[in-house]
Amino acid sequence: MRAYEVNFDGLVGLTHNYSGLSYGNTASIASAHQVSNPKEAAKQGLKKMKSLDDLGLKQGVLLPQERPDVFTLRSLGFDGSDAEVIRRASDEAPAVFAACCSASSMWAANAATVSPSADTADGKVHFTPANLASNVHRAIETETTGRILRAIFGDTQYFRHHAPLPRTDAFCDEGAANHTRLCSEYGEAGIELFVYGRHAFGRNPSLPKRFPARQTFESSESIARLHKLPSECVVFARQNPDVIDSGVFHNDVIAVGNQNVFFYHEKAFVDTDQFRVDIQRKFGEKTLRFIEVKESQVSVHDAVASYLFNSQLITLPNEEMMIIVPQECEETKSVWQYLQDLIQQDMPIKHVMPLNLKQSMRNGGGPACLRLRVVLNEQELAAVNSRALMDDWLYEQLNQWVDKHYRDRMHIEDLSDPQLLRDGRTALDELTQIMELGSIYPFQLV
Numbered sequence: 001m002r003a004y005e006v007n008f009d010g011l012v013g014l015t016h017n018y019s020g021l022s023y024g025n026t027a028s029i030a031s032a033h034q035v036s037n038p039k040e041a042a043k044q045g046l047k048k049m050k051s052l053d054d055l056g057l058k059q060g061v062l063l064p065q066e067r068p069d070v071f072t073l074r075s076l077g078f079d080g081s082d083a084e085v086i087r088r089a090s091d092e093a094p095a096v097f098a099a100c101c102s103a104s105s106m107w108a109a110n111a112a113t114v115s116p117s118a119d120t121a122d123g124k125v126h127f128t129p130a131n132l133a134s135n136v137h138r139a140i141e142t143e144t145t146g147r148i149l150r151a152i153f154g155d156t157q158y159f160r161h162h163a164p165l166p167r168t169d170a171f172c173d174e175g176a177a178n179h180t181r182l183c184s185e186y187g188e189a190g191i192e193l194f195v196y197g198r199h200a201f202g203r204n205p206s207l208p209k210r211f212p213a214r215q216t217f218e219s220s221e222s223i224a225r226l227h228k229l230p231s232e233c234v235v236f237a238r239q240n241p242d243v244i245d246s247g248v249f250h251n252d253v254i255a256v257g258n259q260n261v262f263f264y265h266e267k268a269f270v271d272t273d274q275f276r277v278d279i280q281r282k283f284g285e286k287t288l289r290f291i292e293v294k295e296s297q298v299s300v301h302d303a304v305a306s307y308l309f310n311s312q313l314i315t316l317p318n319e320e321m322m323i324i325v326p327q328e329c330e331e332t333k334s335v336w337q338y339l340q341d342l343i344q345q346d347m348p349i350k351h352v353m354p355l356n357l358k359q360s361m362r363n364g365g366g367p368a369c370l371r372l373r374v375v376l377n378e379q380e381l382a383a384v385n386s387r388a389l390m391d392d393w394l395y396e397q398l399n400q401w402v403d404k405h406y407r408d409r410m411h412i413e414d415l416s417d418p419q420l421l422r423d424g425r426t427a428l429d430e431l432t433q434i435m436e437l438g439s440i441y442p443f444q445l446v
Helices: 026-030 038-054 070-075 082-092 093-099 142-152 217-226 272-283 300-308 333-343 378-383 392-405 414-415 418-434
Strands: 003-010 059-062 112-115 125-127 159-162 181-182 191-196 234-238 255-257 263-265 289-293 313-315 321-326 348-353 373-376
Touching: 003 038, 003 191, 003 378, 038 059, 038 321, 059 142, 070 082, 070 300, 082 093, 082 414, 082 418, 093 414, 112 373, 125 217, 125 373, 142 159, 181 255, 181 300, 181 378, 191 217, 191 272, 217 234, 234 272, 255 313, 300 333, 333 348, 373 378, 378 414, 414 418
Parallel strands: 003 059, 125 159, 191 234, 263 289, 321 348
Antiparallel strands: 003 373, 112 125, 181 191, 255 263, 313 321
């Protein structure tokens, strides 16, 4: 049975802003307190989704979350009406309030880890929402993310949903941003690569000195167990602590894979030679193509600044591969020269397509951050809520919805406007009706 890789992109939320909340994400820190444009950000994201749909790929949409998150604020002791909760929190605990206003769920690579049915012992597609325990503004997304995933992938004949891992330091889980699947064909059993930054229970010969290592080995190992992945189909690799200190907060900032191609920087891992041996041994005799970028070709600094590796490596309907990169790659000389040389070589990657995602990029999220990859065979795809799949109708509807509800300017001070919450709830209620997903937001469930 034929299978497809479906990219489910996070729709940018109404409170898209630059609060500089993600420690270790150098772009997020550098953009702190700048004025954002939520409408432009949402439009850029939608255009990206439609571009993939127009290329003949399967494309889906994940909904944004309700923000400001007054439910979390109430659990932290702020009481009164919604307007009073917002006023008190913004006045008394501005950092906490900013975390509860983040639109970071747009970066759907952190939404969950997904294993396709071809890999799992029970033949079902497994989903585990990431607990995102490293950052408050991300950790509060988890429950709503789970409801969104269950609303889209609701058929228990094909889909199995797990609870997030315990929200503790030992089981910090950042989702698919640290997970890559390699295979010959999407519908065949593949190798699932889990990348981690540290062990929670000792055995850390070296750790980053500047920024935290977020993903733990223990969380990656737990997800492999939950997803019923055979040990011969799983590889664990450790991030290089030096590149974490350079702004590689997730593995998808320094490596990307698709089918039998793995594209990565030579400094991505602690032991690259052993990593390659492990992958090749488990991949077997089938062809596996490693494309290693040397520091002399593209420095880690330029790779992080341009988000070269936070790209989407896709297979087109004609079986050729394309790399979808942010426009910043064109603007970084070493990176653009490398890409132009790459597509002229005898390599699987034959095309490069830059996209304008500047609103997302300023907060540290490129093409790969914006999508959650879900491999589905034809029966599983037919079982997905079809209103969550991109087509001409949905693209038009979502653009009209954005035009109707989004602001074109957002400064941190604007987040304390109670009208923003009221307008957001009206918009999200309308969105769940457009996409026929039922009640998924806390304000719809009370």
